[in-house]
Amino acid sequence: MAKSVNKSVIFLKYPQEFPVPGEHFEVQSHELKIDLKDNDVLLRNLFISLDPYMRGKMRNTDNSYTAGFKIGQPLDGAGVSEVIESKNPAFPVGAIVTGMVGWEEYTVVAGAKGLRAIPNARESKIPLSAYVGVLGMPGLTAYSSLKIIGQPKAGETIFISAASGAVGQLVGQIAKRLDLRVVGSAGSDDKVEYLLKELKFDAAFNYKKGNILESLRAAAPEGVDIYYENVGGETLEAALEVMKLHGRIIACGMISQYNTQNPYGVKNLVNIVGKRITMRGFIVSDFAAESGADFARDVGSWLVNGEIIYKEDIAVGIDNAPTAFVGMLQGKNFGKQVVKIADL
Amino acid sequence: MAKSVNKSVIFLKYPQEFPVPGEHFEVQSHELKIDLKDNDVLLRNLFISLDPYMRGKMRNTDNSYTAGFKIGQPLDGAGVSEVIESKNPAFPVGAIVTGMVGWEEYTVVAGAKGLRAIPNARESKIPLSAYVGVLGMPGLTAYSSLKIIGQPKAGETIFISAASGAVGQLVGQIAKRLDLRVVGSAGSDDKVEYLLKELKFDAAFNYKKGNILESLRAAAPEGVDIYYENVGGETLEAALEVMKLHGRIIACGMISQYNTQNPYGVKNLVNIVGKRITMRGFIVSDFAAESGADFARDVGSWLVNGEIIYKEDIAVGIDNAPTAFVGMLQGKNFGKQVVKIADL
């Protein structure tokens, strides 16, 4: 089983705007040295997750809420992997696990730190990639924040930006289950059609066509109680215009602001006072203790029973990870972006 | 006692930027017709309060959270008045009351609606103007929102903008009582000196001198847990830069945005996500039921015992109300702006 070469995506340079493969990160092959100590495991990575927050780690900053990536080291993120060598009795060879791994073919995890075994992984109907998507971090993000910050009530209207993405598509489906009126925005007509036809959103629009505020007004003529914020900038400004009294803004992310040196100035925050809006930011780990168990039970059973669906965009091969990552930041992904590195 | 002429400030026209006396509102004398029905009272107004929210009522909008002023009618607001004619046994002639009155010398209040008697008003050490300031709406604003939204904890740092004003000066003093580190900004060196010397703020700066972010960083090098937001715009942007993880923004007002057609674009809202900030708007009436009794007891006793002080800026005569109102919007007031219309 021992391998001698490992292909990894190495971080080269801090980007100012969109990262460029070859300039800011690139695939390199290095000798794989395996010298497992007690409790260490060697993983063969099957899937890795590409997530917007990783762009925030491509910064040379100490005071950021997550430590940055290190120049010259592999990028890392959530993965699904097979244990192929083990000095850890809890994770024997053949176990399928999730946890933080490098963007690479093989990862040694010292002390098996942070790994979680997926029980019955080889027999389950659930695709392994789900464990970094709908059943992983993005899923918990959607489930916990909608409930805790959104305080959704039947009959209310929710507006979700980046609605076809990893987080957005689950927020929308949970909101439908709770009898909310669900409105979404996305960056292509295909995505909008998916929201309307497959996910049964009540209204949806392509924010790249026409004026965002006008589109939102038409889609939510009665106003919006909850804005699920993934995007920031002009979309946030439009949402503030149509929010109702006592509205809630779930500040999950502002991806339109991650790759620019010219951030958008939001001019109508005064609505937060007059409309008594609560806008609250969070990081999913804040809610893991409170929501983790309910999430795994509920979303797990909805998925197995076909009560929710989940679209993934799967790039194949570690060589394609850098391009897939930039594509995801630019909206080329349709559904949760993952990279398949190897077959089980 | 019956009077035949009433001087009032009449609303003439919706302003786009700062209202101009003579153009948007002016003092007029009209015949005072008194025809009291059962439960009505006639008030002789002693003090009226001038408040920033009134600028928001000078708008031709139906969907605003407060109904707008009516063209051709007197402006209104909180006042302290003497009952001079009465068909209401609860408010006999000679009673001193607070409630909503016109900006005028005399007001008939149908059914005495919303009036509250001030007990022992003639004997009390408390100046009557306090009932529209520190013991009135601005006081309740400060007291309730600091507690409910701010969730202050000893040792934390609070930053207060418009800190020498009606709301700000009380927020700062309550925060000191709770052992917070208190930082304020205001628009003149005199006001800054007042914050430091009289109110014992830990740090304060004149936001009109130098760069706001640099001044705030110097005043709060360890960062800010709570931002008491009265001002908006550039000051909010600076606060977002220095906020700490899990910071709270009490969105009380954004006066820098009330009188301009060119609102300021806030470019760094992404901090709300990464720092897990909660920003919450409110209107003081939301908190009256929850905080009103505690407020009256606590602030009343602190004031009588000299444990807090409160600065007022008193314009004299209804003729000066329009100029005083515009002055308050422009920061010419030093302390809570009231108009004294008549002696008791």
Ligand SMILES: NC(=O)c1ccc[n+]([C@@H]2O[C@H](COP(=O)([O-])OP(=O)(O)OC[C@H]3O[C@@H](n4cnc5c(N)ncnc54)[C@H](OP(=O)(O)O)[C@@H]3O)[C@@H](O)[C@H]2O)c1
């Ligand atoms: N707070 C947390 O703990 C947490 C956890 C997970 C995710 N997040 C945040 O949640 C958001 C969504 O993440 P995700 O994992 O679900 O990603 P995703 O939606 O699957 O992928 C990102 C999507 O963002 C959209 N986008 C990119 N640039 C945009 C722009 N300028 N304007 C509008 N939309 C743009 C694109 O979709 P379109 O084709 O629709 O433009 C793209 O597909 C991100 O902001 C992320 O940072 C936060």
Ligand SMILES: NC(=O)c1ccc[n+]([C@@H]2O[C@H](COP(=O)([O-])OP(=O)(O)OC[C@H]3O[C@@H](n4cnc5c(N)ncnc54)[C@H](OP(=O)(O)O)[C@@H]3O)[C@@H](O)[C@H]2O)c1
């Ligand atoms: N949400 C509610 O229920 C509620 C209730 C009461 C008050 N408020 C809000 O609370 C805030 C303070 O009200 P207040 O009654 O205490 O008024 P105040 O502070 O006594 O008077 C207004 C002050 O705002 C400052 N200001 C004016 N223009 C400014 C600008 N462009 N930039 C920075 N500061 C500016 C001026 O002080 P400087 O000399 O320091 O510039 C002025 O003295 C207002 O925004 C008001 O709308 C809200």
